[in-house]
Structure formats: structure tokens, C-alpha cells
Amino acid sequence: MERTITSEQVEPIAIGAGVLGTGGGGSTYLGALWLRETIKRLGSPRVIDADDLADDALAVSVGKMGAPTVSIEKLAQGDEMANAVRGLEAHLGRRMDALLIGEIGGSNALMPLICGLQLGLPIVDGDGMGRAFPELQMDTFSIAGLDHHPMALGDSHGNVIIFHKLDSTHRAEQYARVLTISMGGEAGLAMPVVMGAQVKQTLIHGTLTLAERIGRAVLNARRAGSDPAEVITAITHGRVLFRGKIVDVDRRMVQGFTRGRMRLAPFGGGAEMVIDFQNENLIAYRDGEIVATVPDLISLIGLEDGEPIGTESLRYGLRVAVLGMPAPKELKTLRALEVVGPAAFGYSEVLFTPMAGDLL
Amino acid sequence: MERTITSEQVEPIAIGAGVLGTGGGGSTYLGALWLRETIKRLGSPRVIDADDLADDALAVSVGKMGAPTVSIEKLAQGDEMANAVRGLEAHLGRRMDALLIGEIGGSNALMPLICGLQLGLPIVDGDGMGRAFPELQMDTFSIAGLDHHPMALGDSHGNVIIFHKLDSTHRAEQYARVLTISMGGEAGLAMPVVMGAQVKQTLIHGTLTLAERIGRAVLNARRAGSDPAEVITAITHGRVLFRGKIVDVDRRMVQGFTRGRMRLAPFGGGAEMVIDFQNENLIAYRDGEIVATVPDLISLIGLEDGEPIGTESLRYGLRVAVLGMPAPKELKTLRALEVVGPAAFGYSEVLFTPMAGDLL
Numbered sequence: 001m002e003r004t005i006t007s008e009q010v011e012p013i014a015i016g017a018g019v020l021g022t023g024g025g026g027s028t029y030l031g032a033l034w035l036r037e038t039i040k041r042l043g044s045p046r047v048i049d050a051d052d053l054a055d056d057a058l059a060v061s062v063g064k065m066g067a068p069t070v071s072i073e074k075l076a077q078g079d080e081m082a083n084a085v086r087g088l089e090a091h092l093g094r095r096m097d098a099l100l101i102g103e104i105g106g107s108n109a110l111m112p113l114i115c116g117l118q119l120g121l122p123i124v125d126g127d128g129m130g131r132a133f134p135e136l137q138m139d140t141f142s143i144a145g146l147d148h149h150p151m152a153l154g155d156s157h158g159n160v161i162i163f164h165k166l167d168s169t170h171r172a173e174q175y176a177r178v179l180t181i182s183m184g185g186e187a188g189l190a191m192p193v194v195m196g197a198q199v200k201q202t203l204i205h206g207t208l209t210l211a212e213r214i215g216r217a218v219l220n221a222r223r224a225g226s227d228p229a230e231v232i233t234a235i236t237h238g239r240v241l242f243r244g245k246i247v248d249v250d251r252r253m254v255q256g257f258t259r260g261r262m263r264l265a266p267f268g269g270g271a272e273m274v275i276d277f278q279n280e281n282l283i284a285y286r287d288g289e290i291v292a293t294v295p296d297l298i299s300l301i302g303l304e305d306g307e308p309i310g311t312e313s314l315r316y317g318l319r320v321a322v323l324g325m326p327a328p329k330e331l332k333t334l335r336a337l338e339v340v341g342p343a344a345f346g347y348s349e350v351l352f353t354p355m356a357g358d359l360l
Numbered sequence: 361m362e363r364t365i366t367s368e369q370v371e372p373i374a375i376g377a378g379v380l381g382t383g384g385g386g387s388t389y390l391g392a393l394w395l396r397e398t399i400k401r402l403g404s405p406r407v408i409d410a411d412d413l414a415d416d417a418l419a420v421s422v423g424k425m426g427a428p429t430v431s432i433e434k435l436a437q438g439d440e441m442a443n444a445v446r447g448l449e450a451h452l453g454r455r456m457d458a459l460l461i462g463e464i465g466g467s468n469a470l471m472p473l474i475c476g477l478q479l480g481l482p483i484v485d486g487d488g489m490g491r492a493f494p495e496l497q498m499d500t501f502s503i504a505g506l507d508h509h510p511m512a513l514g515d516s517h518g519n520v521i522i523f524h525k526l527d528s529t530h531r532a533e534q535y536a537r538v539l540t541i542s543m544g545g546e547a548g549l550a551m552p553v554v555m556g557a558q559v560k561q562t563l564i565h566g567t568l569t570l571a572e573r574i575g576r577a578v579l580n581a582r583r584a585g586s587d588p589a590e591v592i593t594a595i596t597h598g599r600v601l602f603r604g605k606i607v608d609v610d611r612r613m614v615q616g617f618t619r620g621r622m623r624l625a626p627f628g629g630g631a632e633m634v635i636d637f638q639n640e641n642l643i644a645y646r647d648g649e650i651v652a653t654v655p656d657l658i659s660l661i662g663l664e665d666g667e668p669i670g671t672e673s674l675r676y677g678l679r680v681a682v683l684g685m686p687a688p689k690e691l692k693t694l695r696a697l698e699v700v701g702p703a704a705f706g707y708s709e710v711l712f713t714p715m716a717g718d719l720l
Contacts, residue, residue: 083525087524087525090524091451091522091524093453152524157531158525158527159526159527159531159535160523160524160525161521161522161523161524161535162451162521162522162523163520163521163522164447164450164451164512164520164521164522165443165447165518165519165520166519167517167518167519171517171519174542175519175521175539175543178538178539178541178542179535179538179539181538182534182535182538183535
């Protein structure tokens with residue numbers, strides 16, 4: 001069913017996307033400002049369900065590639081993603097029928113809505129991650145074995161580069177990453193190109209709606225003075241892993257990623273929590289024991305206001321709740337864990353012990 | 361007039377291309393081996409003159425992008441350039457009619473002959489540099505203001521990346537360089553795409569024939585026991601700048617380039633010569649005074665055998681002649697000097713004082 005997104009829906013979607021971003025996906029604050037401004041100029045984005053797409057329709061995911069720490073310092077020119085999509089259309093000799101959300105986590109949930117307005121295309125409710133992931137091959141399209149070429153990168157000067165043939169999704173990530181760094185640390189990305197029939201099979205359906213539900217619950221909790229951590233975990237089938245404050249952040253830019261580790265101390269004493277991240281939060285330890293690992297979601301929110309906290313915004317003294325939320329079932333098959341399990345992030349010794357339930 | 365290149369012509373072309381390479385363009389030794397092997401398998405490359413091309417014919421330059429020091433260690437898979445050309449054809453929806461030589465200097469003079477056999481396309485006698493240059497925007501196509509997009513890079517795994525839109529030739533160089541480094545330091549390059557009418561106007565005509573003439577003269581000098589430095593400079597309107605041996609080489613890989621400085625001592629004492637290089641030899645100093653600068657050609661050859669010596673092969677004790685040869689007139693206009701004069705290589709204080717005459 002086609003519906004539109006009004007300016008009033010931007011804030012709850014942005015909050016929910018921030019929670020699903022598990023620390024990454026880019027600042028939703030700037031993304032929300034940009035989306036509201038675009039709605040004011042160009043009207044309301046059209047959203048459709050995956051099942052509304054014709055089997056032979058052509059669609060492509062769009063978003064920003066780069067590190068969260070760059071996203072808050074380097075503002076987009078504005079047409080990077082649209083240029084990338086137009087480049088793919090020129091390359092393929094065919095117009096796109098719809099845009100997809102590559103990752104629902106963080107600012108990248110909002111980018112397709114902006115690009116859809118720029119190009120006059122509807123956006124499908126759903127995404128390829130059900131969260132955010134740092135590398136572009138970490139999605140349900142890769143897990144399903146779909147090609148990542150052709151794909152396109154656009155920079156803030158109008159340059160567009162098309163990946164015509166790619167022998168692996170890791171190659172896509174490797175070459176796109178060095179280009180993104182050379183493009184100033186952030187670029188507009190359009191990939192993969194998929195047919196409607198493939199979208200229905202591989203997309204994690206309804207995650208844009210989920211993001212909005214999470215965000216509305218947080219806003220309601222703020223008004224009612226209730227606990228945002230509890231209302232979020234009720235919707236996402238998760239649990240509160242920790243409450244405390246950040247006492248140490250070791251964060252670097254490494255090969256285009258925001259990498260590091262944070263340490264959190266509980267209020268009133270007790271076991272500390274340590275969280276490793278690569279753009280997104282990957283593994284949470286309590287007292288040296290693993291309590292949650294990727295692909296399950298580990299998100300920090302402000303203790304009182306429920307505002308999601310990205311890895312670019314971590315700082316000493318922040319009072320937070322750490323939420324653990326089960327991954328969508330599409331990310332937990334054996335094939336999926338090869339692509340998005342702990343070993344895919346270099347933790348070859350860590351076994352994935354799924355939290356009970358599914359995100360949605 | 362169409363003619364073919366036989367196996368017997370490969371050696372003189374390779375020697376002449378090495379001389380015109382001014383230290384860069386890649387080892388002609390390996391390139392010549394590869395070309396002879398390809399001729400054995402696929403027959404003789406067809407060569408045409410620029411004036412044989414129809415005005416609306418489509419042509420593209422092909423060659424290898426990378427550093428000479430990599431070219432002698434990383435052998436090509438073999439289809440990098442052909443894949444790049446096929447990628448451009450798919451992107452444009454049109455077949456190519458001919459291949460161009462991007463740079464006549466070094467191994468890149470031979471690459472289009474190999475690629476032409478692989479693709480069944482003729483090669484135009486001429487090139488865009490009249491020598492070798494380290495950066496891809498340093499050619500007569502850039503000087504004439506032609507677009508460098510679309511262009512394509514192919515790696516040794518069959519991956520092809522197409523540069524669809526580029527706002528400047530410097531951007532083309534920047535993005536292609538980081539990709540080439542990520543591709544292992546060497547890649548197959550196809551660019552720029554030009555129409556026949558543009559080829560006739562911008563190409564430096566007849567440089568493949570010039571390379572062969574230089575090489576034949578060197579081979580004849582070897583047989584006759586005469587001085588190869590004298591026969592080369594007679595053909596190229598140049599002069600012998602120095603005779604002596606290499607006493608010091610400072611050479612590094614920097615951002616994908618072979619950069620450095622060499623010092624040469626004359627036989628029997630006297631003023632030393634110092635030569636700076638970035639893939640190619642850029643500036644020659646004698647006793648601290650500049651005696652030749654880019655775009656004029658500065659080439660090292662073996663003192664007795666006339667074998668050209670690339671910057672990847674410099675070593676202590678080599679006995680050499682240093683040749684200075686005037687650049688083709690196309691590289692000496694004011695517009696050209698912006699692109700290939702000393703300042704384009706960072707020598708903003710150095711004025712270009714052309715040697716007398718023109719290369720051809």
C-alpha cells in the first residue's frame with residue numbers, strides 16, 4: 001500500500017533508526033534536518049511495501065558510505081546519491097522504479113527518503129540489514145548471493161564511479177572503501193541493483209515502520225516520564241543489558257572506519273561493561289564475560305531521554321542504558337553468520353549465542 | 361595506410377619505446393616478451409595512421425597504470441586492458457573501432473598492440489604524450505581539453521571500474537591512483553574515449569614509427585660497434601648530456617609512484633650530474649645548474665649497448681649515457697606547459713628552457 005511520510009514522522013523515524021543503528025549508520029540528527037528541509041521543498045516521500053513492486057521492477061539501495069565520525073563533520077553536497085543512481089541508469093540504459101533502504105540503522109534510514117524525493121521515486125518499507133553494519137557486503141542481498149555489480153559511488157563534486165564487474169562482495173567493499181576515503185571520507189552509494197521479485201525474497205520487510213514505532217514509543221515515554229529503555233525493548237523483544245556511565249572511550253579512525261572500545265561503570269558500583277565497536281557496537285562484555293554479540297543489536301541510549309547515541313558521539317560521563325536486541329531471523333542462518341557473525345569482524349574465537357526471540 | 365607488426369619488429373619498437381620512456385612507462389623487456397608470445401598465438405597487430413580513421417569512428421587509449429617498480433614484480437593476468445575496453449563498450453552501448461597508444465614511452469607503447477590482438481582492433485600510429493609521463497592527465501587529450509570520462513580500470517581478477525563522471529582530469533588521476541594501489545599497484549587503463557576527428561587533431565602522429573626507427577638505429581650501432589648515444593640523438597634532434605656511472609640512487613614508492621633522485625659521476629673526474637624522477641626523469645642538474653627539464657626528454661641508456669634504463673632498474677655502478685631530447689612541439693605550448701611543465705611536478709621555481717628543435 002502506498003503512503004507518504006510527513007514532516008511530523010521524521011523525528012520518530014530518526015530516533016528509531018538511531019536505536020536500530022547500534023552506534024553506526026551516521027548521525028540521525030543531521031539526516032533528520034536534511035530530510036525535513038527536503039520535504040519542505042519537494043513534498044512528501046512516497047513509501048510502498050515490497051509486495052507492491054512488480055516482479056520485473058528495477059530497484060536499487062541508496063545510502064552514505066563512510067565513517068560516523070566523518071558524517072558529523074563533512075556535510076553532503078546533496079546530490080551524491082542521486083548522481084550515483086542516475087549513473088547506474090545511464091550504465092544500464094534503464095530507469096529505476098523504486099529505491100531501497102540499504103540499512104535501516106542510523107542516518108542511512110533517512111537517505112533514501114531524501115533521494116526518493118530528488119528523483120521522484122517511491123521507497124520500499126524494509127531494508128537489507130535490519131540494523132546498521134560497517135561493511136557494504138554485510139546485508140541480506142549478499143547473504144542471498146546476489147551480485148553487487150553494477151554499483152555506483154558519487155562524491156560531493158559530481159563525480160560518479162561505476163563498479164561494472166566485481167568478482168566478490170569483499171572486493172566491492174575494498175575498492176569502494178579506498179575511493180570513499182579519497183572522496184573525503186564519505187560518499188553516496190547506490191547498490192545493489194535488484195529486481196522486484198528479488199526484493200520480495202531478500203529484503204527484511206517493514207523495518208521503516210518498525211523504526212517509526214520505536215521512535216514514537218520513545219517520544220511517548222519522554223512525555224509520560226516513563227523509562228525509554230523498557231518501552232524500546234518491549235517493542236524489539238530485547239532486554240536492558242546495563243545502566244551506567246561511560247568512563248573511557250578509545251576511538252580511532254582506521255582505514256575509513258571508526259574503531260574502538262568503550263568502558264562503562266554501573267551506578268553504585270559492581271561489574272563494568274566493555275563494548276567493542278567498528279562503526280557499530282559489536283560485542284558487549286560484562287565482567288569479562290560476553291553478554292551480547294553481533295549480529296544481535298547492542299545500542300546505547302540516553303538514560304533519561306532515550307536518545308540513541310552513535311559511536312561518533314561517545315564521551316566520558318554520558319549516562320546511558322545499553323540495550324540488547326535480537327537480530328532479525330534473516331541474519332541468523334548459518335549462511336548469514338558467515339557474512340555478519342563475530343568471525344566476519346575478526347572475532348574468530350567468539351561464538352554467536354543468539355538472544356531469545358527475533359527483532360521483528 | 362594499414363600495415364602489420366611482425367615479431368621481428370618487436371625488439372626495435374621496444375628499445376625505441378624505452379628510450380622515449382625517459383625512465384618510465386614500465387619495463388619494455390617484459391612487455392616485449394608478452395607481445396611476441398601474443399603475436400605467436402593471435403597473429404600480427406594491425407597498425408593504421410590517424411588519418412585512416414573515419415571522423416565518427418570511436419577509439420580509446422589503453423595501457424597500464426602503476427609504478428615501474430611494480431611492473432617488474434607483478435605480472436599482468438593478461439586481460440586487464442581488454443576487460444576495461446569491454447566495460448567501456450558495455451557502458452557506452454557501442455563498439456570501439458580502434459585503439460590508441462596513451463604513451464609511447466616504455467612498456468605502454470606495446471600494451472595497445474597486445475590488447476588490439478585480443479580484441480581484434482587496429483592500433484593508431486601515434487600517442488598522447490610523445491614520451492612517458494607519470495600522471496594520466498599529462499597528455500595531449502587533456503591539453504586539448506577533452507573529457508577523461510568515461511574511463512575504465514581493470515584489475516587482475518576481472519574486476520572493472522568505470523569512471524562515469526569526472527569534474528577534472530586531476531580527479532581522474534586521484535581516484536584512479538588509489539584504486540590502482542588497491543588493485544596491487546598496477547591496473548589496465550582505458551581512457552580517454554575519443555572520436556576519429558579528435559584523434560587526428562590531438563594525437564602526436566607517427567610516434568610508433570619513431571620508436572621503431574630509434575630501436576633499429578640502436579641495433580645497427582651495436583652491430584657496427586658505433587656509439588648508440590650519437591645515433592639516437594641524431595634521430596631525435598637531441599644531444600648527449602653526460603657520460604658516466606651511477607654512484608647513488610635514492611628511490612622510494614610514494615603514493616603509487618616510484619620517486620627519487622640519482623647521482624652520476626663522470627669518467628675521469630669533473631662535475632657530477634643529479635637527476636630527479638617521478639616514474640620518469642624530470643630534471644637533470646650538472647654542478648647544481650639545470651641542464652634539462654620536463655617536458656623535454658631525459659633518458660638513460662647503457663653506455664655501450666644503448667639499452668634504455670628505467671627508473672626501476674637504476675643501480676650503483678651502471679655505466680650510462682644521459683640523453684637530452686627536445687619534446688614534441690605539442691607539449692611546449694603555454695597551455696601544454698600548465699599540464700606537463702616543471703610546475704606540474706611541483707617545481708614551481710623552475711622555468712622551462714626548451715632545448716633546440718622538436719622531437720619529430
